[in-house]
Amino acid sequence: MSLVTALLxxxxxxxxxxxxxxxxSRLDYPARAGAPGETLVINGALDTPLxxxxxxxxxxxxxxxxxRYNNLTTLAIYRDFLDDDATPRPDVVLSSAMPWQYRLxxxxxxxxxxxxxxxxxxxxxxxxxxxxxxTFEPVVIVYRRELAERFGAVTSHADLVDxxxxxxxxxxxxxxxxxxxxxxxxYTYAIEEARLSPRYWELVNALGGVDTVLAGTTRDMxxxxxxxxxxxxxxxxxxxxxxxxxxxxxxxxxxxDDYALVTQRLAFIPxxxxxxxxxxxxxxxxxxxxxxxxxxxLTTLGAIHPALDGPGTANALRQRxxxxxxxxxxxxxxxxxxxxxxxxxxxxxxxxxxQRGTIAADTRDETSP
Amino acid sequence: xxxxxxxxxxxxxxxLLPLLGLxxxxxxxxxxxxxxxxxxxxxxxxxxxxLAIAEQVKWQDKQLWLDLPPxxxxxxxxxxxxxxxxxxxxxxxxxxxxxxxxPAVPGGADTLRFxxxxxxxxxxxxxxxxxRLDSWSQRERFEVRVAHTREGRDQLTWSLFTGSAxxxxxxxxxxxxxxxxxxxxxxxxxxRLRRAIRHRDPRTLAPLDLPLPRELAExxxxxxELLARMRRVRANQERFIGDASHQLRTPLAGLSARAELALRxxxxxxxxxxxxxxxxxxxxxxxxxxxxxxxxxLNNPEATPVTSMLDLVAVARNATRDAFAACHRAGIALExxxxxxxxxxxxxxxxxxxxxxxxxxxxRRYGARHITVRVQAAPPRLQVEDDGPGIxxxxxxxxxxxxxxxxxxxxxxxxxxxxxxxxxxxxxxRLTLDEGRHGPGLCVSMTFQGDRx
Numbered sequence: 005m006s007l008v009t010a011l012l013x014x015x016x017x018x019x020x021x022x023x024x025x026x027x028x029s030r031l032d033y034p035a036r037a038g039a040p041g042e043t044l045v046i047n048g049a050l051d052t053p054l055x056x057x058x059x060x061x062x063x064x065x066x067x068x069x070x071x072r073y074n075n076l077t078t079l080a081i082y083r084d085f086l087d088d089d090a091t092p093r094p095d096v097v098l099s100s101a102m103p104w105q106y107r108l109x110x111x112x113x114x115x116x117x118x119x120x121x122x123x124x125x126x127x128x129x130x131x132x133x134x135x136x137x138x139t140f141e142p143v144v145i146v147y148r149r150e151l152a153e154r155f156g157a158v159t160s161h162a163d164l165v166d167x168x169x170x171x172x173x174x175x176x177x178x179x180x181x182x183x184x185x186x187x188x189x190x191y192t193y194a195i196e197e198a199r200l201s202p203r204y205w206e207l208v209n210a211l212g213g214v215d216t217v218l219a220g221t222t223r224d225m226x227x228x229x230x231x232x233x234x235x236x237x238x239x240x241x242x243x244x245x246x247x248x249x250x251x252x253x254x255x256x257x258x259x260x261d262d263y264a265l266v267t268q269r270l271a272f273i274p275x276x277x278x279x280x281x282x283x284x285x286x287x288x289x290x291x292x293x294x295x296x297x298x299x300x301x302l303t304t305l306g307a308i309h310p311a312l313d314g315p316g317t318a319n320a321l322r323q324r325x326x327x328x329x330x331x332x333x334x335x336x337x338x339x340x341x342x343x344x345x346x347x348x349x350x351x352x353x354x355x356x357x358x359q360r361g362t363i364a365a366d367t368r369d370e371t372s373p
Numbered sequence: 374x375x376x377x378x379x380x381x382x383x384x385x386x387x388x389l390l391p392l393l394g395l396x397x398x399x400x401x402x403x404x405x406x407x408x409x410x411x412x413x414x415x416x417x418x419x420x421x422x423x424l425a426i427a428e429q430v431k432w433q434d435k436q437l438w439l440d441l442p443p444x445x446x447x448x449x450x451x452x453x454x455x456x457x458x459x460x461x462x463x464x465x466x467x468x469x470x471x472x473x474x475x476p477a478v479p480g481g482a483d484t485l486r487f488x489x490x491x492x493x494x495x496x497x498x499x500x501x502x503x504x505r506l507d508s509w510s511q512r513e514r515f516e517v518r519v520a521h522t523r524e525g526r527d528q529l530t531w532s533l534f535t536g537s538a539x540x541x542x543x544x545x546x547x548x549x550x551x552x553x554x555x556x557x558x559x560x561x562x563x564x565r566l567r568r569a570i571r572h573r574d575p576r577t578l579a580p581l582d583l584p585l586p587r588e589l590a591e592x593x594x595x596x597x598e599l600l601a602r603m604r605r606v607r608a609n610q611e612r613f614i615g616d617a618s619h620q621l622r623t624p625l626a627g628l629s630a631r632a633e634l635a636l637r638x639x640x641x642x643x644x645x646x647x648x649x650x651x652x653x654x655x656x657x658x659x660x661x662x663x664x665x666x667x668x669x670x671l672n673n674p675e676a677t678p679v680t681s682m683l684d685l686v687a688v689a690r691n692a693t694r695d696a697f698a699a700c701h702r703a704g705i706a707l708e709x710x711x712x713x714x715x716x717x718x719x720x721x722x723x724x725x726x727x728x729x730x731x732x733x734x735x736x737r738r739y740g741a742r743h744i745t746v747r748v749q750a751a752p753p754r755l756q757v758e759d760d761g762p763g764i765x766x767x768x769x770x771x772x773x774x775x776x777x778x779x780x781x782x783x784x785x786x787x788x789x790x791x792x793x794x795x796x797x798x799x800x801x802x803r804l805t806l807d808e809g810r811h812g813p814g815l816c817v818s819m820t821f822q823g824d825r826x
């Protein structure tokens with residue numbers, strides 16, 4: 005749209021990015037001439053190409069509002085939010101860092117939304133009418149076609165463990181996954197998977213056995229897969245991968261059919277939002293059928309709205325995978341994810357299991373010629 | 374008393390008001406107990422969650438270590454989606470880990486403690502579990518604090534409360550219905566009594582006869598006593614009227630007969646004697662009529678004559694003076710025995726003079742030779758004593774009745790003492806008939822009640 009003026013701000017490498025958001029950037033949509041000058045400020049951790057179609061659609065429907073979208077890392081969103089001096093205060097906060105969003109809402113920083121759309125929102129995708137999940141993004145496995153040709157397709161975690169243990173030498177150094185120690189997303193997935201199944205540690209063990217490369221972002225992994233450094237990537241964010249794989253036919257996506265984590269982006273209106281009315285309009289759009297349709301058709305984020313069931317919706321994914329989909333529960337369990345000791349405990353165990361796999365593989369390599 | 378005042382209304386008011394008060398108390402009590410029950414139920418969650426956390430506390434790397442079980446936190450959030458907080462504190466109250474610096478709850482060192490606290494604008498229920506490590510080498514104490522907001526408790530409280538409020542309302546409705554019914558039943562005899570009175574023949578004074586509960590039976594008896602008194606009064610009145618008409622008819626018939634007899638005789642001398650007789654008789658009849666009228670007037674309960682301050686000595690002096698001439702003519706000695714000082718009294722002077730006149734007159738007519746009018750100061754008393762034949766003790770009360778003469782031979786009307794009695798009663802005085810001080814004779818005393826002036 006001609007109104008769009010996307011400003012690319014300073015590029016900032018962040019210490020612990022949870023997402024591919026490498027760039028801190030900004031999108032501005034001015035209000036229609038003559039409209040009262042209210043500017044809706046949205047702080048989000050969603051790359052500008054993904055969110056731009058949504059914002060354009062919203063702006064097209066609400067031309068009287070000026071929009072400002074600040075693309076930040078999830079960590080920056082959290083820190084800025086708690087820093088009272090950070091200005092301007094956001095009217096809407098969108099982030100995929102579910103534990104942090106939950107913690108902010110749990111501490112009473114969000115205001116409830118009592119609109120029709122909010123009331124009809126499925127209970128599993130919201131918390132207290134304060135925190136709303138508006139996307140549905142499975143965590144996936146991406147591999148190069150040549151891997152499938154050599155060893156067969158990978159469609160489940162069990163397949164993956166078999167592949168990793170069965171073809172250790174061929175795969176050594178060619179597998180990539182999130183580093184739970186440096187990536188918030190990787191850590192969140194690890195903790196959820198450890199809860200889901202005790203066999204997760206077998207998988208970590210196996211990942212260690214092939215000297216899996218640990219990456220910080222989905223984008224790093226995708227790029228490594230595209231240029232052939234890696235054969236298979238585990239636990240990539242589906243919404244980013246779908247876009248990327250469309251342009252890279254040598255890659256293939258697999259949503260594991262035994263269980264697939266689903267992460268969701270959470271939105272809330274801060275209690276001290278300067279423009280709560282505008283914020284409610286935006287959230288109503290995001291949770292309404294129009295916004296959700298835009299999500300399913302214009303983005304790869306996955307729409308949740310129960311009335312939608314075309315491609316790119318949670319309903320379509322459910323029909324295909326059924327009970328295997330495990331959306332991360334929006335509940336107090338997320339608080340445990342943020343616990344300092346819990347984190348240390350999990351990372352210690354993760355590292356131990358990972359290294360045990362490496363050592364075991366090394367000794368086996370030595371004994372078998 | 375208001376015009377709308379009614380027994381029914383009073384009963385309803387005084388039964389329903391306490392009932393309402395009681396209902397309000399019960400509602401308050403129901404709310405309290407619902408609140409407590411909800412707290413007890415939800416405190417179990419705090420208990421379980423804090424236990425689940427405490428069990429995961431270990432000693433590692435020379436410090437307290439916690440592998441927080443997410444389920445423990447999820448336990449704290451029910452369908453009401455409470456906000457959840459937890460924290461681990463060491464022996465010295467230092468914060469080890471958690472998502473909130475929760476306030477301590479004072480209390481025993483080894484017991485689980487619960488408290489409502491305000492924290493950052495929220496009302497939290499905090500559960501504090503003191504515990505200690507149970508390993509071989511480490512016996513470190515620590516404290517697990519968990520908390521959640523009150524939404525679930527409030528919902529449970531409300532649903533428990535509405536449940537019992539419904540039952541209380543039902544009971545209140547039943548109680549009100551029973552009270553209304555009971556009042557109606559209890560007041561039914563009153564309606565019966567009213568109907569019985571309304572449907573009576575207005576002329577009858579017959580006693581009421583209908584079965585009534587005890588309290589109303591007392592009313593019925595009182596009413597019947599009043600009716601009986603009215604019957605007696607009416608009987609007295611009827612007898613008085615009969616007597617009076619008889620008393621008036623007899624001398625009038627005598628007059629008529631005497632005049633007729635005289636007219637038949639041609640002798641003017643006999644006319645004269647007849648006229649003298651007629652004159653005497655008519656004078657007596659006129660006196661009788663005057664006395665009848667005065668008695669009727671005295672006995673009229675509607676009449677309230679004006680009282681004034683008077684001097685008893687002056688009253689006695691006037692009466693003595695009036696009667697002196699008549700007594701002197703009849704050769705009777707009339708004497709006044711009174712103190713020099715005035716004796717003040719509230720009363721009607723002409724009535725008291727009338728009473729004295731009647732007493733002197735009576736004494737004169739019934740053959741006294743010496744009459745003493747005596748006035749005494751303390752208590753105020755008027756006394757007329759004569760030396761006549763007197764009245765036997767057993768007949769003295771009867772003498773107070775109208776037309777009851779002391780001796781059939783006397784020429785009195787039989788009203789004198791009745792009039793005196795009426796006057797005495799009108800003045801609240803006691804009338805006593807005694808024997809004379811010196812042998813036979815009669816001493817009539819009117820003793821007034823103390824100095825009321």
